[in-house]
Amino acid sequence: TVSIMEESSSTSTQKVVAVVGGGLVGALNACFLAKRGFSVEVFEAREDIRKAQIVKGRSINLALSHRGRQALKHVGMEEKIVSQGIPMHARMIHSLGGKQSPIPYGKKGQYILSVDRANLNKELLSEAEKYSNMKLNFDHKLKDWSAETGLMTFDRSDGSKQQIRADLIVGCDGAFSAIRKQFLRCGRFDYSQTYIPHGYMELTMPPVNGEFAMKPNYLHIWPRNTFMMIALPNLDKTFTCTLFMPFEEFEKITTGDEVIEFFQKQFPDSIPLIGVDALKRDYFRLPGQAMVSVKCCPYHIGDKCVLMGDAAHAVVPFYGQGMNAGFEDCIVFDEIMDQFSEDFSVVLPEYSRVRVPDDHAIADLAMYNYIEMRAHVNSKWFLFRKHVDNF
Numbered sequence: 001t002v003s004i005m006e007e008s009s010s011t012s013t014q015k016v017v018a019v020v021g022g023g024l025v026g027a028l029n030a031c032f033l034a035k036r037g038f039s040v041e042v043f044e045a046r047e048d049i050r051k052a053q054i055v056k057g058r059s060i061n062l063a064l065s066h067r068g069r070q071a072l073k074h075v076g077m078e079e080k081i082v083s084q085g086i087p088m089h090a091r092m093i094h095s096l097g098g099k100q101s102p103i104p105y106g107k108k109g110q111y112i113l114s115v116d117r118a119n120l121n122k123e124l125l126s127e128a129e130k131y132s133n134m135k136l137n138f139d140h141k142l143k144d145w146s147a148e149t150g151l152m153t154f155d156r157s158d159g160s161k162q163q164i165r166a167d168l169i170v171g172c173d174g175a176f177s178a179i180r181k182q183f184l185r186c187g188r189f190d191y192s193q194t195y196i197p198h199g200y201m202e203l204t205m206p207p208v209n210g211e212f213a214m215k216p217n218y219l220h221i222w223p224r225n226t227f228m229m230i231a232l233p234n235l236d237k238t239f240t241c242t243l244f245m246p247f248e249e250f251e252k253i254t255t256g257d258e259v260i261e262f263f264q265k266q267f268p269d270s271i272p273l274i275g276v277d278a279l280k281r282d283y284f285r286l287p288g289q290a291m292v293s294v295k296c297c298p299y300h301i302g303d304k305c306v307l308m309g310d311a312a313h314a315v316v317p318f319y320g321q322g323m324n325a326g327f328e329d330c331i332v333f334d335e336i337m338d339q340f341s342e343d344f345s346v347v348l349p350e351y352s353r354v355r356v357p358d359d360h361a362i363a364d365l366a367m368y369n370y371i372e373m374r375a376h377v378n379s380k381w382f383l384f385r386k387h388v389d390n391f
């Protein structure tokens with residue numbers, strides 16, 4: 001069955017903006033757009049994560065930094081999210097021998113925050129829902145859309161289809177964006193994607209006697225040249241450890257004993273903290289996860305559609321800026337909307353013109369930090385560098 005939802009909720013003057021993807025960037029962007037008074041509809045493929053038992057998705061926690069905070073501030077959410085985060089004032093480098101050395105992120109008092117991805121997404125959805133001109137549609141997976149008419153077709157889990165037309169489509173549907181697929185059919189659209197040889201795996205470090213197993217206000221790093229592990233603190237006093245390693249190394253380890261042998265050689269101080277049994281078990285829970293970097297240009301088609309967040313620029317996670325850059329996209333778009341009185345035919349090209357070079361720079365920096373974090377962080381000159389905004 002195909003049902004067509006027309007823009008019934010809107011008045012004749014109120015433009016309908018469809019945000020495809022209710023992830024971190026989509027949910028935040030929906031707030032920005034609702035604040036402007038558009039009739040906003042969010043279409044998210046998953047069920048409502050606020051009701052779901054198990055939330056599937058990428059990394060458990062993320063580093064929120066200045067860019068991201070600025071965007072949250074615009075929609076009045078900075079304080080709330082910051083109060084639910086854990087400040088990390090410095091990196092804590094773990095040597096092979098177990099020695100820990102801090103490297104501050106910047107000047108005294110500067111820090112980045114460890115925040116829970118699922119919680120942040122839930123908070124943003126709840127905030128979006130507060131606007132009366134907002135409708136959240138879950139279980140709506142975008143299948144197809146037309147750049148000419150703005151008509152979108154969504155698949156529902158019961159097998160039905162739904163169609164809706166919007167004045168503006170904002171593609172926030174992540175690294176494998178279905179919205180972006182249409183861009184590939186347009187002329188003069190540049191696109192590249194690169195999978196790096198490394199995968200990632202998350203492991204949990206439980207509390208010890210009800211307290212954090214390591215110092216909480218740090219981003220812990222075990223740099224080992226060709227691979228590395230990092231750990232970010234969570235509010236429940238656990239750490240989420242992420243092991244980054246070439247896929248071929250992941251695949252070499254096939255038994256629990258080999259896991260322990262590997263950790264003994266590379267991250268011996270972490271073994272008692274994660275626990276031998278947990279390590280042997282959790283290493284095999286999921287295979288290493290792939291990481292992709294996507295660059296494209298432009299970010300818009302005519303006055304109809306614009307890409308933001310990972311849909312426009314998926315980056316490797318080593319700069320800790322994927323979400324932060326996506327959040328910043330929302331501010332930049334908002335400012336251009338002000339500048340050009342919400343005239344989409346001018347706003348969209350201007351957004352591409354302004355934003356593409358900056359997002360490409362973030363992608364390049366992330367790729368650079370891919371090497372920096374696991375290798376250069378070991379070297380002395382690194383100690384003299386001052387970056388508050390990256391991992």
Ligand code: FAD
Pocket residue numbers: 020021022023024025026043044045046058059061062063064140141142143172173174175176177178179200242308309310311317320321322323324325326
């Ligand atoms: P997503 O979070 O991918 O959300 C996309 C949404 O669209 C999802 O909800 C999805 O269900 C929905 N969707 C997909 N397809 C469709 C469809 N066809 N129809 C409808 N809906 C659809 N960034 C940081 O800033 N700091 C960090 O510390 C950090 N750490 C990271 C660690 C790892 C291991 C990884 C992999 C990434 C990390 N990132 C970090 C990057 C960050 O996760 C992303 O940049 C961020 O999630 C992008 O948000 P998004 O909303 O654009 O995309």
